[in-house]
Amino acid sequence: MLRVLLIILLSLPLAAPSASARQEPSPEPTRDNPVLLVLGDSLSAAYGLPLDQGWVSLLQRRIVELELPHEVVNAAISGDTVAGGLSxxxxxxxxHEPSILLIELGANDGLRGFPPAKIESNLVSLVEQAQAAGARVVVAGIRLPPNYGPAYTERFQRLFANVANETGAALIPRLLADVAEVPDLMQSDGLHPTAEAQPLILDNLWSVLLPLLRDTDSVPER
Known part of the structure; x- marks a missing residue:
């Protein structure tokens, strides 16, 4: 019963953005600015929050503050799976012709009990398609709640590192490190981070992402 509830919660549609969020959409890519594309699910789509409070919006602000050229495009959809990302x-x-692709997918696959080998294979396909198009790729690791049993959860957690090792993609070992374990940083469903957690999520990925943002090879001529 708990497993079914978790699946339903993570698959719920994204709440409508507030007026302030609608006033500050992600900037449209131009030929003068390299694009950082985020392909994710509700963890990147600011589930339950105004869009401008999510870590993806905070990422764009930090990039602007550092006077880096990248424009962030948030292509996250609440409830999405790796197969959905492939489509x-x-x-x-x-x-968008992204110079960097950040993949944050797999949580919904795991919550639905999909075979880890299939999730891994689909993630490899995602990475390889993006690399073939000239993008540098970052894969974000996710952990499942412990009630799925140690055998499944441990195999699931390893698959993200396996994908990075096989494809050469950069790896964020755990997107919600020091967040998911803290009840006050999670919404009432226990699955989605609060607004207060969003800067911490950004910090979890920043050390991996910053070298790519500063690498001139990730800013191709257009």
């Missing part, structure tokens, strides 16, 4: 990625690559 959407070709069109996103054509539309």
């Amino acid at each position: 959407r990625l070709p069109g996103l690559l054509v539309e």
Whole structure:
């Protein structure tokens, strides 16, 4: 019963953004600015929060503060799976021509008990498609609640490192490190971080992402 509830909660549609969020959409990519594309689920789509409070919006602000050229495009959809990302990625690559792709997918696959080998295979396909299009790729690792049993959760946690090792993608070992274990940093469903947690999530990925943002090879001529 708990497992079914967790699946339903993470798959709920994203709450409507506030007026302030609608006034500050992600900037549209231009030919003069390299794009950092975020392909994710509710953890990147600011579930339950105004969009401008989510870590993806905070990432854009930090990039601007550091006078880096990248524009962040948030292509996260609440409830999305790795297979869903595979179906959407070709069109996103054509539309945005990202220089960096950050993949934050897999949580919904795990909550639904999908075979880890299949999740891993689909993630490898995502990374390889993006690399073939000239993007540098970052993969964000996710952990599942402990009630799924040690055998499944441990295999699930390893698959993200396996994908990075196989493809050469950069790895964020655990996106919600020091967040998921703190009840006050999680919403009442126990699955989605609060507004207060969003800067911590950004810090968890920043040390991996910053070298790519500063690498001139990730700013291709257009």
